[in-house]
Each structure stands twice: as C-alpha cells, then as structure tokens.
Amino acid sequence: MSLGRRREASATFAKTWLSLKTDGSKEKDIELVTPTTVSSLDTFNNEPPVDDADLTAEEKQKLPHVSGKLPWAVYSVAVIEMMERLSLQGSTVVLVNFLQQPLPPGSRTGAGHGGQSGALNLGQRGSTGLILFKGFWICSTPLLGAFVAEQYLGRYRTIQYANFIALAGHAVLIIAGLPWVIPHLPGALAAYLIAVLLIGLGFGGFKANISTLIGEQIPDTGLQVTTDKKGRRVIVDPETTRQRVFLYFYSLLNVGSITGQVSMVYAEKYVGFWLSFLIPTITYMFCPLLMWTCKNRYTKTPASGPVLGNAMRLMALAMKGRWSWNPYRTYRNTKAPDFWTRIKPSNMPVRDIKSWMTFDDIWVDEVRRGLKACRVFFWYILYTLVLRQLGTNLISQAATLRLPHGFPNDVLGNINPLTCIILAPIYDRLLNPFLERKGWKFTIRRRITTGFALATIAILYAAVIQQSIYTTSPCGTHASRCTHADDKKISVFVQAPIYVLTANSEILAKVPILGYAYSHAPKDMKSLVMGAFIFTAALSAALGQAFVPLSEDPWLVWMYGVIGGLGVGATVGVWWSMGGDDEGKEEEEGGRVEESGEHIGREEVGTKTG
Numbered sequence: 001m002s003l004g005r006r007r008e009a010s011a012t013f014a015k016t017w018l019s020l021k022t023d024g025s026k027e028k029d030i031e032l033v034t035p036t037t038v039s040s041l042d043t044f045n046n047e048p049p050v051d052d053a054d055l056t057a058e059e060k061q062k063l064p065h066v067s068g069k070l071p072w073a074v075y076s077v078a079v080i081e082m083m084e085r086l087s088l089q090g091s092t093v094v095l096v097n098f099l100q101q102p103l104p105p106g107s108r109t110g111a112g113h114g115g116q117s118g119a120l121n122l123g124q125r126g127s128t129g130l131i132l133f134k135g136f137w138i139c140s141t142p143l144l145g146a147f148v149a150e151q152y153l154g155r156y157r158t159i160q161y162a163n164f165i166a167l168a169g170h171a172v173l174i175i176a177g178l179p180w181v182i183p184h185l186p187g188a189l190a191a192y193l194i195a196v197l198l199i200g201l202g203f204g205g206f207k208a209n210i211s212t213l214i215g216e217q218i219p220d221t222g223l224q225v226t227t228d229k230k231g232r233r234v235i236v237d238p239e240t241t242r243q244r245v246f247l248y249f250y251s252l253l254n255v256g257s258i259t260g261q262v263s264m265v266y267a268e269k270y271v272g273f274w275l276s277f278l279i280p281t282i283t284y285m286f287c288p289l290l291m292w293t294c295k296n297r298y299t300k301t302p303a304s305g306p307v308l309g310n311a312m313r314l315m316a317l318a319m320k321g322r323w324s325w326n327p328y329r330t331y332r333n334t335k336a337p338d339f340w341t342r343i344k345p346s347n348m349p350v351r352d353i354k355s356w357m358t359f360d361d362i363w364v365d366e367v368r369r370g371l372k373a374c375r376v377f378f379w380y381i382l383y384t385l386v387l388r389q390l391g392t393n394l395i396s397q398a399a400t401l402r403l404p405h406g407f408p409n410d411v412l413g414n415i416n417p418l419t420c421i422i423l424a425p426i427y428d429r430l431l432n433p434f435l436e437r438k439g440w441k442f443t444i445r446r447r448i449t450t451g452f453a454l455a456t457i458a459i460l461y462a463a464v465i466q467q468s469i470y471t472t473s474p475c476g477t478h479a480s481r482c483t484h485a486d487d488k489k490i491s492v493f494v495q496a497p498i499y500v501l502t503a504n505s506e507i508l509a510k511v512p513i514l515g516y517a518y519s520h521a522p523k524d525m526k527s528l529v530m531g532a533f534i535f536t537a538a539l540s541a542a543l544g545q546a547f548v549p550l551s552e553d554p555w556l557v558w559m560y561g562v563i564g565g566l567g568v569g570a571t572v573g574v575w576w577s578m579g580g581d582d583e584g585k586e587e588e589e590g591g592r593v594e595e596s597g598e599h600i601g602r603e604e605v606g607t608k609t610g
Helices: 003-022 057-062 072-092 095-100 123-153 155-176 185-215 238-270 273-284 286-293 307-319 327-334 361-377 380-391 393-399 412-437 444-472 492-520 526-545 556-577 581-592 602-609
Strands: 224-227 233-236
Touching (some): 072 185, 072 238, 072 286, 123 155, 123 526, 155 185, 380 412, 380 444, 380 526, 393 492
16 A cells, blocks of 8 residues: 555544544444445444554464455456356357267267267367367467457456457357257358357457456555454455455355256257257347446446556567576576666666656566466466366266266256355355364365365275276277167276365465466456466466377376376475475465555556547
C-alpha cells in the first residue's frame, strides 16, 4: 500500500471513529466501513484495524491470516466459469468413445444403450493422439488470449469475444455428431477438427483472463489486524481472501465438470453423440449473457499497452554480458546478486536509460518475481501429464474392467470432481484452521509438493491395476480386445482410489498455484503470467505425444510406470524450485512482497498505444 493511500485511509478512519465515539455508541455495536477494510468485517469485532505498516515481523508470522468477505462479483464470475466448464468437460468426456470405438451395430447416432458407445473407430492410439492434440491446442492459445487482453482489449472484452468464438466451435461439434454425418469418417473428422480449432481459440481468450478477473475483484487493502468474534487477534489478509476465492472457484468449476460429464455420458449412451454436443452448446450461451448482465459490477482493468515488449527488453538487458557457451555458467550468471539491481532505473546512469524504460524499480522486482513463478510452473508440465491419464487411458482401462449393467466406462471419473467439491469446504473450514491453531504452517510450498506426491501415488496405483488386468483377462496382455467379455474378474471400482487421490492432489497443487500466479505477476501482466501457467498444460500434451506408442496393449504397465517415475521427479523438483525455508515464507507472503510501488510509465504506455 502506498504512503499516500495509507495517510488517506488513516485520516478517513480517524474521522469515522471520532464521529462514532461522539455519538456515544458502544464500540462493540459499531460496524466500521472504511476504504482500507475488506468489503465487510462482519465476522470480526469492531476493534480499529491496524495497517500493515504498523505490524511487526513477529505479528505477521504468528497471527492467523484470515479471509475477508467475498464481493458479490466474485460469485457471478465463478458461475460463468462453472457453465464454461460444464460445456467443455461435457463435450470432452465423450470424445474417447467418439474417436476410439466403432459404431454399435445398426446405430447411426453412436448410442451404445446396453453395449459400448462409439463412432469413428480410430482405435486407442488414434483417439489418444487426437485428444492430446486438442489438449495442446487449447492450452497454447491462452498466451494469445492474454496478449490480446493486456495490450489491446482488456480482460472483460477479450473474454466476451472469446465466448462467441467458443460458442461457434461448440455448434460445429454438433455437426460432427449428427446421425447423417457420423457414418462418413472424413466429414465427421473434418467437423471435429474445425470445432477443436474454434473451441481452442475461445478457450484461450477465456481461460487466460477469467482467473485474473476473479482475482482482481478482491481489493488490495493490505494486511489488517482486528479481533474476531472469539476475541482472537487475527490478520485480515487479501491474499488469504484470494486463496479462499480460488478454492471455491475451483469447487464450482468441478460442479460444472461433474454435471457435464455425468449428463453427457448418459446422453451419449442412450440418445447419441449429437445430444452430448448440443447440451453443452446451449449451456455456453449463458456465459456471454451473464457477463453482459453483470459487467457494471466488475472491477475492470484496462489494457496496459506493449508491456510484454517492455518485459522482454528488460530481460534482454538483464542478460547482456551474462551469456556463455556453458549452460551451467549462464545459469549461475543469472543468480548473481546484481543481476536485477543493476538494471533498475535508479541504479543506471541517465544516459543509459532507454526511451522504453517508462517504469520504476518496483516493476523490475515484479518482473523478477513473475519469472520466479514461471520456474515453479515448469514442474506442472510433468504433473499435468499425470492428470491427463484420467481423461484418456484410464477411461480405456475402465472398458477392460467389469462394469455393472448399464454403467458407462467413462462415468467413474466423476468421482474426481465430486471429491473436489466435498473437499473444498473441509480444507477451508476444518483442516486449514486446525493446522493454524496448532501453529503448523501448511505453506504453499508444502501444499503443492504434497499434491504432486498424491498424483504420483495415484498413477503408480494405476500401473498395479493394469498389471492385474493383464494377469486375469481372458485376452492376457491384449485386454482391450475383450471389452465385451462377460468373465472379466476385476471390478471397475478398483479405480476409485485413483480419482480420490487426484482430487486431493488438485486441491493442494492446482488451487494454490492460481493465487501464486496472480500474486507473483506484475500488476499489468497478470493475464500473461496466468497464460504462461496454462501453457504448461500444452507442453504436457506435447510430451504426452511421446507416450502415444505406449498407449495400447501390451505396453500400458510401462506407460503408467514411466509417468509415475516422472511424477516422482516433479515432486522433488517443485519442492526444490520453491526454495528453502526462508524463501518458502516469501512464497506464503505471495503478493505482499514489493508491491507497494507504482509503475511510473503504465499510464504513458497506455496513452501511446491509444
């Protein structure tokens, strides 16, 4: 918080407090609302809050950090994300069967009824390859969506344009599932690929900006010490508020996922693929409508101008004279104490300051912290590779297990989002407060590392299941040939622990990283940093292509085992990349470090670009 804001807030608070005291009101009955308080302190007693400038280091470390009240605008953005997720996941969950399995005998819709649904008959390798391409494409486009938002349109307008592009893609996907199109492989496949391209473009503009939009609805008020209703001194912390926002945001996201996945799976099985593509399209229509209805309630950040170019020039300037033919020496040079300080405007001679350097020292620190966040993002390439198996090979594995009558092979995966929905309030209301009371800091570093470890355990357990399938299947190590056999010995419900473990993993590793990315990004590059994080999923999909040759019998045990080994490496790597104990405290502080300054040239940059 800047000095000017602190003085203004203190003066406003003093006037409010004195006027209330003059009226003779009792302090405990007064509700204080000032510019520096959270939207509402209705869960606290009305003790005068203490500004973060007046907090000691010991108080910041030992007092519990609690959330303020969530603004109404947060809920509308979360509902929009829920509907987008219902549409995307609902149409995606049926793609394995749509691409891999053949049309049931006598069917033109692909509905399996009592048997296996299918359409294009491309096989497990073909379906896995196409789904990985889809994953790579839609997770690459957020970089473009973030660039457009930051430099040209702003987040709100970019999301709205992206909504209409994605809506067009969902409409084309309906064509691929029509009964008179499915029997003709070239036409159905062409419609599918066009739909994927359009949905990917829409996803890029939407996903890179929606998390940032919801994050900026929480005002940066600084730390506030107050007393809760139990008489305990606590710190009302905007970063803790954002972590709660992202936790429930992720929970609602999973409400959309499970609704879409369950309903579309049964629509596919009993009606046909055209219905499982039509319902998501209709649902998505509400996204632009709700955003337009609530647009005046949102805190909207305008486009910042060519800030990405400035950041790249800054990094090039930092690397000047630091390159070496020896990669290790280059890495060591970037760790030099003066790597960033020497390019701060205050440390440079006036003659060396370029015309594009319209920023202050604080912005240099923000860029440094943003790059540090990207170092952590790297390990999510391997982490996401583990999670990708839930939507591809584990669905195929389920088809080789014993299914209850009328139970689709792609419905068990809904245990994952259902568990996420159940766990969100447990972590928020029970586990995290319990750990706080016991004095054990479950820092972001510890949460993320634990999440990585749980995902690794889950995929290694999948390897054990696959080996058991090969041992008991009447087709031996070619179990996928016996999906219609009646004597399969292993129940599909042995997969349930995989989805429970990965749900815990996502709560611990995917939710905190959203707040981490938001808080570590420069103020005018938050969408770009979020886009960089999402891009790790694209790199994961590209890496997943290397495993396509192993994505069929008899190599599936090896595939799960190798991916599990990579998960072990990622768990160690993410712990290392988030630093030692002192650095871990910095990560927990998140956006509180070095964010009090202003980017001198932001207004100038915006003016130059019109």
